Amino acid sequence: xxxxxxxxxxxGFPRFGTHLHRPPxxxxxxxxxxxxxxxxxxLELPVDDLAKLPRQELRADFHCVAGxxxxxxxxxxxxxxxxxxxxxxxxxxxxxxxxxVVFEGLDGYRSVVLIEDxxxxxxxxxxRLDGQPLNSDHGAPVRLVSPGQYGFVSTKxxxxxxxxxxxxxxxxxxxxxxxxxxxxxxxxxxHRRLPGRVVRxxxxxxxxxxxxxxxxxxxxxxx
Ligand SMILES: Nc1nc2c(c(=O)[nH]1)N[C@H]1C(S)=C(S)[C@@H](COP(=O)(O)O)O[C@H]1N2
Ligand SMILES: [Mo]
Numbered sequence: 001x002x003x004x005x006x007x008x009x010x011x012g013f014p015r016f017g018t019h020l021h022r023p024p025x026x027x028x029x030x031x032x033x034x035x036x037x038x039x040x041x042x043l044e045l046p047v048d049d050l051a052k053l054p055r056q057e058l059r060a061d062f063h064c065v066a067g068x069x070x071x072x073x074x075x076x077x078x079x080x081x082x083x084x085x086x087x088x089x090x091x092x093x094x095x096x097x098x099x100x101v102v103f104e105g106l107d108g109y110r111s112v113v114l115i116e117d118x119x120x121x122x123x124x125x126x127x128r129l130d131g132q133p134l135n136s137d138h139g140a141p142v143r144l145v146s147p148g149q150y151g152f153v154s155t156k157x158x159x160x161x162x163x164x165x166x167x168x169x170x171x172x173x174x175x176x177x178x179x180x181x182x183x184x185x186x187x188x189x190x191h192r193r194l195p196g197r198v199v200r201x202x203x204x205x206x207x208x209x210x211x212x213x214x215x216x217x218x219x220x221x222x223x
Contacts, residue, residue, distance in 0.1 A: 003061065003069050004185040006200045013062065013070040013129075015137040016151065018109065020213040024136035025106035025157050031141045037162035038098065039091040047141050051127055053078045053086060058124055060147035062154070063185045066203040066210065075145050077126035081119050088163060100164040103144050103155035111155045112168055113146070117182060122147055125158065136219045149183040150190065 003009060033050065036042035056079045062070045092098065101118045103111045117123070124145045127134050134140045139156025146153045162168075172178045172192075180189035188196030190203065 003071075004063055005188045006067060006190075006197060007063050007069040007185070008067060009071050010068040013073060013138065014068070014211050015214045015218045016064055016066075016068075016210060017156070017214060018152075019107050019217065020210065021217040022107065023217050024140070024219055027106075027136065027141050027157075031159070033142070033158055034160045035088060035091070035163075036160065037102070038096055038165045039088070039163060040093050041091060043087070043091065045087060047127070050078055050083065050125060050142065053082055056082075056124060058122055058126075058145070058147070060122060060145070062145075062147060063150055064207075065150035065152055065179070065183070065190050066207045067200060068207055074130050075124055075126040076128035077124045077142065077145070079121075080123040080125055080144070081121070083125055084119065092163075097165055098163045100167055102160075102162040102164065102168055103158060104160040104162070105139075105143075105155045105157040106159045107157055109155055109157075110171075111144070111153045112170075112181075113144075113149075113153055114182060115163075117146065117149060117153075117184075120146070120148060148185060150180075150185055152179055153183050 031047040032044040033047060034044055055076060058075045060073060062073055098115050101113045101115060125142055126145045127142045129138055142158050143156040144154045144158060178192040180192050183189050190196040191199045
């Protein structure tokens, strides 16, 4: 299988991200996902209950915006669309039109996703990777996986999902590395203002230092 433009395969699946040197956040004894935003009421969904929804397997590559791709990963979990239809839609007041979803991790990390991108057939709330429960390096207890978008969309250690009817405030507004709003890998939507191929070398130069920092903070169970 070919890779999206500007991507190179790496061996294995490195721990990576903006948490860098910090160890992964501890998983609470009874983890829940808080579901909030433009709903008639907010809800705390135990991760154990999420796991009982109809399950799906997904074989997919994972593409970081910095330019590495981990290939052939086997994810298991619940399709985001299944979660949305069964848990969220019943809590929407008539006429409420959701446009954006904000995913938040236990480490404070966030990603903002258009609802149509979140509802793509291959977007999962994953709790297993390659036949094992998700380990803490890769997002325990549960993470988003959106293989058609760069890795920064796929928030790990999910603890909160908020539904919005307009675009939420943008923390990246003045950042030189302002992430693309859709981040689709086949369109090479790396950067909000600059063409993907122009920023490739800049991002690629960040891989080695970020990998070193991420590995140092990791839980030593990296596959
Ligand atoms: N909670 C959280 N999720 C996160 C990140 C993070 O720092 N914290 N980093 C993102 C980035 S930039 C990438 S490339 C992937 C890396 O996933 P991995 O560590 O499982 O390889 O996680 C994404 N999700
Ligand atoms: Mo990334």
